[in-house]
Amino acid sequence: MKKGIFFQKVGKTSVIPISFKILAVFLCLLLFSNFITNYINMLLNRKYMFSVTNQLLVKELKEIFTNASNQYEIFKFSSDVESSISSILSSAKKGFTHDHSMLLGVDPLGFIVFGVSADGYEYKTFPDKEALAKIKTDSENGIAEGSMYFTTEEGRNLAVYKYHEDWQCFLIRSELLSDMNADSNRVFLIICIITIFLIAGFLVLGFYMFNEILRYLKQMIQSLYEMQKKQSLDLLDLTGAPNDDITYLGASFNSLSSSINNLMSIFRRFTTRDVVEHAYKNHHVGLEGSQRELTILFSDIRGFTYMTETLGNDIINLLNIHYSRTINKVHDQNGIIGSIIGDAVLAIYGALRDNYHNKSLEAVRSAWEIIKETAKLRDAIIARRAEIEEERSLTEAEERVFKAVLIDVGVGIDGGNVFYGNIGSIERMTTTVIGDNVNAASRLEGLTKIYHLPIIVSEYVKDDVSSMTSQYRFYEIDTVQVKGKTEGNKIFFPYDTLQPDENLEKQFEDFEEGLQNYYSGNWAEAKKHMRKSGLDVAEIFLQRMSVRNLPENWSGIWTMTTK
Secondary structure (H helix, E strand, C coil), X not given: CEECCCCEEECCEEECCHHHHHHHHHHHHHHHHHHHHHHHHHHHHHHHHHHHHHHHHHHHHHHHHHHHHHHHHHHHHHCCHHHHHHHHHHHHHCCCCCCCCEEEEEXXXXXXXXXEECCCCCCCECCCHHHHHHHHHHHHCCCCEEEEEEEECCEEEEEEEEEECCCCEEEEEEEEHHHHHHHHHHHHHHHHHHHHHHHHHHHHHHHHHHHHHCHHHHHHHHHHHHHHHHCCCCCCCCCCCCCCHHXXXXXXXXXXXXXXXXXXXXXXXXXXXXXXXXXXXXXXCCCCEEEXXXXXXXXXXXXXXXXXXXXXXXXXXXXXHHHHHHHHHHHHCCCEEEEEECCEEEEEECCXXXXXXXXXXXXXXXXXXXXXXXXXXXXXXXXHHHHHHHHCCCCHHHHHHHHHHCCCEEEEEEEEEEEEEEEECCCCEEEEEECHHHHHHHHHHHHHHXXXXXXXXXXXXXXXXXXXXXXXXXXXXEEEECCCCCCCEEEEEEEECCCCCHHHHHHHHHHHHHHHHHHHCCHHHHHHHHHHHCCHHHHHHHHHCCCCCCCCCCCCCEECCCC
C-alpha cells in the first residue's frame, strides 16, 4: 500500500477511508439541509416582506394622495401647476428606499401627468399596457384603488394605486421586486457563507474526531494489507481498543484467523510446502502436474528389520525422534518431503521456484546434516549407555535394545527430469514424483550399504553442485549398472572441504589411483593402491579382484544383481 496524492493506493486502485466517506455523506446532508432550510426561510421572509412593503406603500400612497389634494387646492389658488407638482414629487421622493422606487401619475390613456423615480429615469407613457387596462377596468367597475404588478425594462414591480379625481390620474407608488429581493438575497448569501465556514470548521473537527474514533480500524486495514502482501494470516493487535463494533469485528477476525491458521498448520503437516503455498494463493488444488527438473534425496535406516523385531511398538517413538530431526534439516535447505514410507524418507529439491538453481547443492547439504544429526543421536544413546554401565551391567535384553536404537542411515541423491504433481481423484489426492531418477536415488541409497559410505550421489548431482560451488570434492566410487538397466553410471562420494581431514583425503587419493587401475584392467596395481587406502569401500573392490583372471570383455562397469 502506497500513498497517492489524496488517498493510499493498492496497485492503481485508491483506497478511500471510511471516515472520509462518512464525512462526505454527512457534509452533503448538512449542506443540503442548511441550504433548503435557509431557502425556505428566505421565501417565507420574502412573503412577509412583500406584505409589509405593501402596507408601507399603502401608507405612503395615502400621504401622497392627501398631499396631492392639498397641492391641487393650492394650484387652484395660485394657478402654478409646476410648483404644485414639484411639491408632490418632492414629498413622495422622501419615502423612496430603493434604487428603483417610483411615483407615477398616469391618466386613463396611459400618459404620464407627473412622475419621479429614484434613479432619475422619466417615463412619458405607462410602460405596461396590460396592467393599465386592468386598473381602468377595475375603476369602471367602481374599484378606484388597489395593488398590482407591472413590468418595466428593469423588471417586475410591486405597486399600489388610487385614482385622484382632481388630477384625473392614477397615483401609482411602486418598488422593483429585484430591489426588494436584493436584501433577502444578501442576507441569504451571508448566512450561506457563515454556514460554509462553520461547516468547514466542523468538518476539520469531525475529521479529527472520526480519525480518532476509527483509528483502530485504520490499524486493522494496514495489518490486513500486510497480511495480503505476505500471503499469511496473523492476529490483529487490539491492545487498548475500545469496546465497540469495530473491536468486535477485529476480535471475530482474530478468532477466524486462529481457526484458519490451525487448519493450515494441520494441512502443512500432511502435504508439501509448495502445495500449501499454491492452495493459499490460488484457493484451488487440482489433479495437475508437469515434467520438472528436480533433485531427489532418498534416506533409509539400516538394519530396520532388527530394530522392529527388538523394539516392537516402541519403534514409533524412535522413528518420530529421527524424522523430526531429518525433516527439519530438509526444510532448512528448502526441500520438501515427498513421502515417508516406514524407515525411508523421500525429499524433493527444486519444487520451490525460488531455489530452483541451488537444488542439488541444497540436497547435498541436507544429506550431510542428516548424517550429522543421526550421529548426534547415536552419541547421546552411547553416552546414556555409559551412564548405566557405571552403575551396573546391562542385561541381555538391554544390550539388544541399545543395539537396536543405534540408528544409522544411508543417503542417495540423483536428479533430472521427472513428473511432479498431484495424482489420485478429486476426493483424495496426493503429491508425488515419478521417474527413473526417483528410482535411481533409492538404488543409490541401497549402494551406501554395499560401499560402506554414508552418501552416494549421481554424476548429474556432481556436475550440478560443481557448477555452483567448490565446497564439495566429488570422489568417484565406481561405475555400476543396476539391475534392469543397460548402461553403467558413475557414482560419487561428496567430500566436504569445509571440514577437512588430511588423512581421509590421502586415503581417497590412493583409492582413486587404484580405481583408475581397476577400470583399465591393471588389477595388480589396483589392489596395491586399494590396500594402501585402508578405506572400507576398497574392500569391495579387493573382493571383486580376488579372482585370478580378469573377466572377458572387461569394461570397468560392475553389474549389480539386485536392486
